Amino acid sequence: xxxxxxxxxxxxxxxxxxxxxxxxxxxxxxxxxxxxxxxxxxxxxxxxxxxxxxxxxxxxxxxxxxxxxxxxxxxxxxxxxxxxxxxxxxxxxxxxxxxxxxxxxxxxxxxxxxxxxxxxxxxxxxxxxxxxxxxxxxxxxxxxxxxxxxxxxxxxxxxxxxxxxxxxxxxxxxxxxxxxxxxxxxxxxxxxxxxxxxxxxxxxxxxxxxxxxxxxxxxxxxxxxxxxxxxxxxxxxxxxxxxxxxxxxxxxxxxxxxxxxxxxxxxxxxxxxxxxxxxxxxxxxxxxxxxxxxxxxxxxxxxxxxxxxxxxxxxxxxxxxxxxxxxxxxxxxxxxxxxxxxxxxxxxxxxxxxxxxxxxxxxxxxxxxxxx
Numbered sequence: 001x002x003x004x005x006x007x008x009x010x011x012x013x014x015x016x017x018x019x020x021x022x023x024x025x026x027x028x029x030x031x032x033x034x035x036x037x038x039x040x041x042x043x044x045x046x047x048x049x050x051x052x053x054x055x056x057x058x059x060x061x062x063x064x065x066x067x068x069x070x071x072x073x074x075x076x077x078x079x080x081x082x083x084x085x086x087x088x089x090x091x092x093x094x095x096x097x098x099x100x101x102x103x104x105x106x107x108x109x110x111x112x113x114x115x116x117x118x119x120x121x122x123x124x125x126x127x128x129x130x131x132x133x134x135x136x137x138x139x140x141x142x143x144x145x146x147x148x149x150x151x152x153x154x155x156x157x158x159x160x161x162x163x164x165x166x167x168x169x170x171x172x173x174x175x176x177x178x179x180x181x182x183x184x185x186x187x188x189x190x191x192x193x194x195x196x197x198x199x200x201x202x203x204x205x206x207x208x209x210x211x212x213x214x215x216x217x218x219x220x221x222x223x224x225x226x227x228x229x230x231x232x233x234x235x236x237x238x239x240x241x242x243x244x245x246x247x248x249x250x251x252x253x254x255x256x257x258x259x260x261x262x263x264x265x266x267x268x269x270x271x272x273x274x275x276x277x278x279x280x281x282x283x284x285x286x287x288x289x290x291x292x293x294x295x296x297x298x299x300x301x302x303x304x305x306x307x308x309x310x311x312x313x314x315x316x317x318x319x320x321x322x323x324x325x326x327x328x329x330x331x332x333x334x335x336x337x338x339x340x341x342x343x344x345x346x347x348x349x350x351x352x353x354x355x356x357x358x359x360x361x362x363x364x365x366x367x368x369x370x371x372x
Contacts, residue, residue: 135307
């Protein structure tokens with residue numbers, strides 16, 4: 001991940017080659033299952049729509065677990081896939097032992113991993129925006145139901161992390177009869193997305209304070225890096241870039257939420273790599289953390305601009321929700337501009353070569369509701 005944590009998900013959403021997918025399938029444990037389902041890109045026009053292949057895999061489907069209701073996992077994003085989490089679970093014998101008695105299903109959400117890739121757009125226009133709206137949680141739920149029926153499960157348990165929690169909420173809204181139990185982690189559904197963004201900014205402030213209690217010297221290093229970071233240093237593409245010290249807010253954005261995974265130690269190393277022995281900016285490290293040129297297509301940017309705008313009030317944290325949330329917090333007397341890590345400062349520094357507000361005008365609101 002380079003510009004944003006979301007940009008890591010952009011990179012993850014790059015389609016895997018057939019050889020890479022076969023290699024991954026071959027690496028699965030002996031008690032695994034895997035396969036594809038064919039689904040329409042537009043579930044509301046299935047006969048006229050082009051077809052997509054959606055990949056799934058699972059493990060712990062041993063004879064002993066035959067009567068246990070499986071768990072289907074929806075990873076975060078939008079734009080990521082869950083091969084890494086699967087490998088993380090199995091990489092540690094003690095951790096794998098805990099999960100051995102739980103049958104898991106993982107789905108490469110449409111447009112990611114070994115599933116059919118995102119459609120290709122040469123430019124951001126009305127047609128591209130409307131088509132990309134078909135790659136959100138609503139369609140993913142229908143894809144998952146197709147997999148459930150193909151595998152012959154009467155019901156299953158659903159678990160979602162971050163953006164995956166939005167998929168879980170959508171599942172409860174659209175297809176509750178396929179669910180035995182539902183769990184959502186790292187994401188919430190609120191009626192006011194601006195307040196959601198404001199709460200998230202304050203949550204990262206609390207996490208940042210906790211981090212600096214453990215690594216107090218890192219604050220001086222980070223402050224020094226921000227004070228001398230060149231305003232004209234940019235990371236991104238021709239369509240989308242971020243320049244200046246706002247790039248440094250991304251270090252907290254992608255690390256603070258994952259203390260239990262050892263990410264705080266990684267964050268500590270990243271911060272201390274920013275300043276050299278002469279107390280100057282280490283540009284070699286900066287370029288490694290924030291490459292000046294990223295190979296990303298218009299489709300990747302549309303995915304994280306269109307899908308949140310369609311599905312959550314105010315969007316997941318993004319430019320338009322930050323434009324409202326930051327003044328709201330300032331009016332409450334909160335000095336948000338001084339926060340060590342502020343996702344909204346990062347988001348508001350984005351320079352787009354397309355009109356993101358047009359996306360809001362085109363994409364009809366389709367917000368998640370738990371009114372069943």
